[in-house]
Amino acid sequence: MINETLNEADQKMDxxxxxxxxxxxAIRTGRAHPSMFSKITADYYGTxxxxxxxxxxxxxxxxxxIVAPYDMGAVAAIERAIRDSDLGVNPAxxxxxxxxxxxxxxxxxxxxxxxxxxxxxxxxxxxxxxxRRHAKQALDKMEKDGEVGKDDVTGAEKKLDGMTKNHxxxxxxxxxxxxxxxxxx
Numbered sequence: 638m639i640n641e642t643l644n645e646a647d648q649k650m651d652x653x654x655x656x657x658x659x660x661x662x663a664i665r666t667g668r669a670h671p672s673m674f675s676k677i678t679a680d681y682y683g684t685x686x687x688x689x690x691x692x693x694x695x696x697x698x699x700x701x702x703i704v705a706p707y708d709m710g711a712v713a714a715i716e717r718a719i720r721d722s723d724l725g726v727n728p729a730x731x732x733x734x735x736x737x738x739x740x741x742x743x744x745x746x747x748x749x750x751x752x753x754x755x756x757x758x759x760x761x762x763x764x765x766x767x768x769r770r771h772a773k774q775a776l777d778k779m780e781k782d783g784e785v786g787k788d789d790v791t792g793a794e795k796k797l798d799g800m801t802k803n804h805x806x807x808x809x810x811x812x813x814x815x816x817x818x819x820x821x822x
Contacts, residue, residue: 657761679718
């Protein structure tokens with residue numbers, strides 16, 4: 638019973654770290670990469686659809702992305718979605734593909750992105766601590782109901798605290814790498 642609770646908490650914490658990693662991937666750095674567009678959706682025949690499902694993305698140069706829509710009827714919607722996104726770019730449309738040249742990040746923009754990354758890291762840590770709280774409540778309920786002894790719960794709580802620290806450290810490490818990536822000129 639205790640092991641199930643701890644394993645479930647560990648899996649959920651791993652998922653929270655993974656979500657944070659994905660959030661960081663969507664934050665623009667000085668280099669172009671297709672995951673920058675992962676959170677953007679375009680209105681495709683009245684349905685909000687992720688850009689990854691509407692087009693292919695290639696990065697021929699460090700600061701250039703070529704977007705090739707699968708359906709030529711979606712070019713305008715994709716262009717509008719990219720222009721309206723928080724990436725701060727204006728795609729060039731040649732009728733068949735969109736060419737996006739990413740401008741050099743200014744110092745002010747880098748600081749904004751670092752602040753955004755810190756916010757996302759804090760969201761990840763809050764999610765991990767919420768998972769810890771739920772697992773601790775489940776352990777306390779087991780003890781109260783007489784299913785397990787106090788010593789077992791105390792040991793499990795120590796393991797849970799170790800897990801929590803391990804996962805929050807992973808988020809801190811991701812943040813450190815993202816900050817270094819953003820400050821790289």
